[in-house]
């Protein structure tokens with residue numbers, strides 16, 4: 001694989017968050033908080049914390065399946081106060097994803113800069129996710145509670161989101177219906 005391969009990939013772009021989507025941040029944070037008597041902010045500044053996160057159930061398998069259909073990018077926000085998190089996210093991808101994540105890592109504090117088929121993220125606002133140019137799939141909330149829900153949805157709707165009829169009335173009014 002090479003960067004040129006990525007650039008020539010015309011398949012729909014799919015952006016995946018790391019913490020809370022691919023990596024189990026919460027379980028590890030709670031464990032370290034108790035074990036070492038740290039608060040949440042201190043935990044996230046610990047050297048080695050991000051590299052040691054376990055994958056969330058089904059995440060690695062899901063990325064493998066999605067990689068057959070989508071041009072995947074990992075779109076994640078590192079901890080500004082923990083520069084090692086920038087490095088450890090790169091190392092985590094090598095350890096757990098390798099091929100689907102090879103040279104596909106984007107570190108940003110503004111996810112609204114990007115556009116594609118979808119962004120899968122557990123937080124809809126903190127890093128401007130709601131300005132993403134495409135569907136925002138909020139991981140961990142109904143109807144996308146976990147990978148068993150998100151994976152089939154994306155595989156069944158690779159090119160665009162199904163029409164949401166909730167807002168049909170707005171269109172009806174606009175069209176004088």
Ligand SMILES: [Mg+2]
Pocket residue numbers: 017018019020021121122123
């Ligand atoms: Mg997250």
